[in-house]
Amino acid sequence: GKEALLVHVVAQQFSFNYHLPGADGQFARRDVNLVSNSNPLGIDPSDPAGKDDIVTTGELHVPVDRPVIAELSSKDVIHDFFLPSMRIAGDAIPGSLIPIWFTPVKTGTDEIICGQLCGLGHYGMKGTLVVDTPQDYQAWLKERAELAGGAQGAASPSPSPGAPQQPQPQNKPPAPAASASPSPSG
Numbered sequence: 001g002k003e004a005l006l007v008h009v010v011a012q013q014f015s016f017n018y019h020l021p022g023a024d025g026q027f028a029r030r031d032v033n034l035v036s037n038s039n040p041l042g043i044d045p046s047d048p049a050g051k052d053d054i055v056t057t058g059e060l061h062v063p064v065d066r067p068v069i070a071e072l073s074s075k076d077v078i079h080d081f082f083l084p085s086m087r088i089a090g091d092a093i094p095g096s097l098i099p100i101w102f103t104p105v106k107t108g109t110d111e112i113i114c115g116q117l118c119g120l121g122h123y124g125m126k127g128t129l130v131v132d133t134p135q136d137y138q139a140w141l142k143e144r145a146e147l148a149g150g151a152q153g154a155a156s157p158s159p160s161p162g163a164p165q166q167p168q169p170q171n172k173p174p175a176p177a178a179s180a181s182p183s184p185s186g
Contacts (some may be wrong), residue, residue, distance in 0.1 A: 024053025080115035
């Protein structure tokens with residue numbers, strides 16, 4: 001089968017941050033002491049492995065028909081990374097790294113929500129999963145790398161703590177877009 005795409009999903013009140021390895025396939029070292037609004041994941045800027053890493057907030061791009069392993073963690077309280085249309089969910093717990101996996105089987109966009117009551121701004125903790133063709137995914141990776149020049153510039157601004165994101169109106173429910181099993185061996 002195809003090699004799985006590994007993505008770190010780091011939840012915080014009230015957003016999901018996504019960390020993907022760049023072209024070298026290696027993640028930069030992360031250090032909680034380096035966390036700031038401009039560096040929400042605490043990526044070590046001196047680590048050469050991070051020069052091509054991609055960090056986004058709110059929107060996660062993945063290629064169609066490729067397994068994805070999302071390693072979930074949280075910076076503050078218990079959250080739940082939930083893809084309703086795929087019926088995939090996993091808790092993000094401070095101090096834990098919890099893997100979930102899925103394989104998106106059609107291109108398009110799907111809603112990501114926090115499925116765990118996590119505070120006053122919980123209602124606005126939403127994001128978007130963008131399932132791209134392999135060509136579009138490669139173009140997106142290249143664009144992010146050029147835009148950012150590495151993980152530090154790729155981080156989109158984080159909302160102020162306690163400032164809820166505005167919910168986006170949903171006109172129709174998303175169609176199911178993935179097949180999944182509870183574990184990679186299943």
